[in-house]
Amino acid sequence: MSIRKHNKDHLREIAPALAEASDPKKFHQTESPLCFWTVHENPTLVDLTVFAVGDNSVANVVGTRLGGFSGRPLLIEELAPVMKALMEYYTPATCARYLSSLRSWWRLFDAVECRDQPQGTNIKPVHSVEHITEIHRQRAHDENMNRGLFGCSLVLFNIARKHKGLRPLHWKPMERREPIRHLPPEWQIRKLRIYLKHRWFEALFRWQTADELLSGRHTVNQEEERLKRNYLRFRDVVIRSGNPRPTARELFSDFSGTRYLKQGYSVSDMLRGTYPDSETIRYAFFLCLANTGWNAAVFLSLSTNRTFIESHPKDPSRYLLRGFKTRAGTEQVSEGLYKSKGSVGVILQTLVQRTEPLRARLKLQLYQESQQYTEMIAANSSEAELNSQRKLIERLREGASAIWIYVTAKTDEIVWLARDERNHATTGPSSFLSIVISRINEDQPLEKKLSPLKPSDLRDAFAAYAFRISGGMILYVMKALGHRSLKSTQAYLNNTLINAQSENLYRNFSNSLWDEIKLHGRLDPTIIASNSRYGITTQRELSRLEEYRTLRRSRIGVGCKDPTHPPKSIAPNFQVNGKSMCHVQRCMLCSEHAVIFPDSLSGICKRLAELRTIKSQMSTLAFLESSFGQEMENINIILNGFEAAERDQFTLYWEQRIAEGSHLVIDIDGLQKVNV
Incomplete structure (x- = not known):
């Protein structure tokens, strides 16, 4: 039987008392x-x-x-x-x-x-x-x-x-100082995220191995044999004591410390194979920060008493993760795949399941301390004693619903990342994130060493990532970060990385602009845009651009790669002589030579209006036997790549011109002649 699946039905008996203890009206007022x-x-x-x-x-x-x-x-x-x-x-x-x-x-x-x-x-x-x-x-x-x-x-x-009836103090506050956000390159954030992900998967593998060894799997080496004896002893002590986190005295039993170690037992290994430890819980915490861009306070406020993850309404293989940003009063939403063990939602679910026995223990302690508080009120205890006891109750209540809960061999108590603590946000050489970066840099060459990072830089990096993949759309970043105003979003985008990219883009644009004027005496927007975004345009790319620009256009504005050699399926009676051009121009049937341009929309809509007119004036059998139906189907597929409002506008325009007689319908079929 797994430690995490031990019977917790005894909590049902104290559930009403726990609910009552959660009511602030039940507490003594100072x-x-x-x-x-x-x-x-x-x-x-x-x-x-x-x-x-x-x-x-x-x-x-x-x-x-x-x-x-x-x-x-x-x-x-x-x-x-x-x-x-x-x-x-x-x-x-x-x-x-x-x-x-x-x-x-x-x-x-x-x-x-x-x-x-x-x-x-x-x-x-x-x-x-x-x-x-x-x-x-x-x-x-x-x-x-x-x-x-x-x-x-x-x-x-x-x-x-x-x-007191006095006038208010109309004092002007100090001027707001805009912080300078020094954001490292994207490759450094990616390196950190990969490192955190590997450490999380190491914890998953450790827990999986422990569960398999406890279920009777044969050991394959001496180390697994030692770990199995540790896990079996830990499980026996848990069952015997009824405590999911046994004390050191309970684990040592009749062993002395020296004899305990000589037998190959280790309290640290027992705990690490069962629950998250201090490092594992922080690896998971920072990985969630890096993958969502949420504030640390949002993750710390997640509670097992409330549903924070649900299946996506349109895709059961995905989930929606919901958090609440108290300071801004806004909801934070993220999504991911259930099958990905490294996604944020699955990480949270794994932690909740793995640490459930610890929360059950804290709930029992909460019940006991609440009962003692009631007795202290009846005994007229001092104000200081009542406040001290209530502090303990409030701390236990937070832990009983905490997600970021873990154990450590340094103390017998159950601990967690508290909402009002700043241990996740500390900076300096002794902070957890600084230690992680130092470990990464040990194996990195000098030019590839990571710069110092603050936890808040992970949110800044996510904002820069959202800005880049959206093509510079601030509204997309605003939604991704859960901001209520663009001003807040702009502050996040005012960092050294994005500013350097913007300066580089402007510099490339300016250089390309004047080079075009100096060398060619003209401005080519396509070449300027390409030089600005991707660097100097090669001669091969220039040749391809010129080739497409010089393509002959058909009557519907579609380019043709070889108008003197139309396919037999389009013009079966065409005589090739190297000079005559394709007279049929059924470009929507010509996948070999047709090239669709952005400005081809009007001509394509014109042909669609013509086909609709032909269909209305032909018998159904004749239309089905012709190639007009295939041509109309191809047009509808191509039009899906254009804006719906614009294509409808052009189609309506040509239908009106056909109806009033100012445009004549071309009714040539490559296979047969159709009279309209």
């Missing part, structure tokens, strides 16, 4: 006016106490803190009800941004009120929103405060001032 829980689907505790008592911390080595600040209890008491009303449904990330904004302003207030002010300056300490003046705005601009942090607190200040 009594402190400076502390409240949001009611977002991923609730977070907003604690404003530090702004009342102050923060005495100093900047640390990595710069995660920018120094402490003094407390302002009266000011935060004015802002607390505003923040509670405004942030009630905000995501944890948005709440964190507002708190960071307040920290910046609290430090700014301290800087303005410091003792180093010039003599004679009378700056009143800020204890209320009415004490905030132009001096503070100017200081924020002088210190180049982040535009977003400036705006967050400004919203809070103006709402609080409105409640």
